[in-house]
Amino acid sequence: MGLKSLKLLVSIFAALILGLLAAPAFAKPAAQGLRVAEHEQRTRLVLDLSAKAAFATTVQADPPKVVVDFGDIDWAVPPAAFRRPTGLIRKVQFEPPARLILETARPAQVSKVFLIEPNEQFGWRFVIDLVAADASPPPPAASPAAKAKSAPTQAAPTQTPPPPAAAKTAPAPAPLTDRKxxxxxxxxxxxxxxxGADPGAIxxxxxxxxxITLAMARDLKDKLEAQGRYTVVLTRDRDVFLRLRERSAKARAAGADLFISxxxxxxPNPAIQGLSVYTLSETASDSEAQLLAEKENKADLIAGIDLSHEAPEVANILIDLAQRETMNLSAVFAAGAVEELGRQVRLLSNSHRFAGFAVLKAPDVPSVLIEMGYLSNAQEERLLRGHDYRAKLATGLARAIDRYFEARRKTGAR
Ligand SMILES: [Zn+2]
Structure with a gap:
């Protein structure tokens, strides 16, 4: 072995050792991303973590700040992740070795703080919700109809926020499974x-x-109500025209936890068949998805309503981080729906796609749009007209819904 190959061996060893040092086995959790969004009465901060992290929160009144001490953490959040004051949070600072300081515009309380377990799409997430210290707690939800979308901000009874007056360290919350x-x-x-005036495809x-869509909606409603686990609302239960934004507005007014269009x-090609599930995205996953979104979005033009003035607002919603979290949840539901529906009926290839559907733009209700099949395909048209096929779709969707809410319950979220 010459000197050259010895040098090579040494450098291979060095690389291996460095690699081992950097390997996940040694790694402490790293904070990799940060999002802050203002909701109706709370400000939510979400940290993307590479692994589960222990934490404790402290609230200080003067100057007002909320301090989160992590057991041990690497800070790999790009500085650009928080650029301007959002909601109650004025400034986000990381103080080595493991302290996150949230400077607040006014004295704040922690209304909720929890970890979300990894799912198919995302790793561990740390979530903290802040409300103004002088804010009165939101009233308990009385009935499904009265349920406000601010419901998730309600602290569980066991989680009394620390008083804002003095610095006080709250212990890390109990394991998520213990929380009801x-x-x-x-x-x-x-x-x-x-x-109504808009028949959709023929x-x-x-x-x-x-x-077809009304018949399917009624079948799915019957199926879900028979299970007794959900409250089901239809955006329309007769042959009427609804603006796209009215549809998502109706869902929000009903306090919907999930919206399925x-x-x-x-x-033009009668041979194409299969079901696909769409979620909202700023950019369409392909040109077909883009064309479809444009076609579906035209529903409002049929009734002579010009949506163009709403574009900037929609754009704002799209870049809103609240929307992004909702988009994440929508994608989680869509992935489950593709799997469950795929056991029941034929899917289009590439069955989860993304595009800018106006009807999916409620900023806080996870939403999907399901193209159940192609009416231009004689076989699928016949199937969709029949009760048996719709029963299969209802079964697949009901399972996907169960799966989604079971996973949500496990994380203590709704
Ligand atoms: Zn349509």
């Missing part, structure tokens, strides 16, 4: 696409999309 979410049924909003033998497209 409110025993209230999740609200599912089902949105039968089109209606099938190979003349079926109207608006009728049902559609059935038609294409």
């Amino acid at each position: 979410p409110p025993a209230k049924k999740p609200v599912i909003a089902i949105d039968p696409g089109h209606g 099938g190979a033998s003349g079926a109207y999309e608006k009728n 049902l559609h059935a497209d038609a294409l």
Whole structure:
């Protein structure tokens, strides 16, 4: 062995040792991303973590700040992650070795602080919700209809926020599985696409999309109500025209925890068939998805309503981080729906796609749009007109809904 190969060996060893030092086995949790969003009455900060982290929170009144001490953490959040004051949070600072300081505009309380377990899409997340110290606690939800979207800010009874007057260290909360979410049924909003003057797609033998979607919505409602675990609302239960934004507004007003918009497209090529699930994205996953979104978004033009003036608002919502968290949850539900529906019916290839559907733009309700199949395909049109096929779709969707809310319950979230 020459000197050259010895040098090579040494450098390989050195690389191996360095690699081991950097390997996850040794790694403490790293904070990799940070998002702050202002919700109705709370300011939510989310940290993306590479692993589970212990933490304790402290509230100080003068100057007002909330301090989060992590057991041990690496700070790898880009400085640009928090650029301007948002909600109650004026400034975010990391103080080595493991302290996160949130300077607040006024004295604040911690209304909720918890970790979210990793799922198919995301790793560990640390979430802290702040409310103004002088804010009165939101009233308890009386009925599903009265449920406000601020409900998630309500602190569990065991989690009294520390008084803002003096610095006080609160212990890290109990394991998430010990916490009981409110025993209230999740609200599912089902949105039968089109209606009234807008028939939607027209099938190979003349079926109207608006009728297929309404029939499916009713079947799914019956199925879910028979299970007794959900409160179900339909955005329309008859043949009426609704603006796209009215649909998501109705879902929000009902306090929906999940919004499912049902559609059935038609294409020039009658051979194409299969179901696909869409979620909102700033950029469409492909040109077909883009075209479909444009087509569905035209529903408002049919009734002569110009949506163009709403574009800047929609754009703002899109970049809002609250929307981003909702988009994450939508994607989680969509992934489960593709899997469960795939056991029941034929899927389009690449069955989870992304595009800018106006109907999915409620900033705080996880939402998906399901194209149940192609009415331009004679076989699928026949199937969608029949109760048996719709029963299969209802079964798949009900399982996907169960799966989604079970996972949500496990994290203590709703
Ligand atoms: Zn449609």
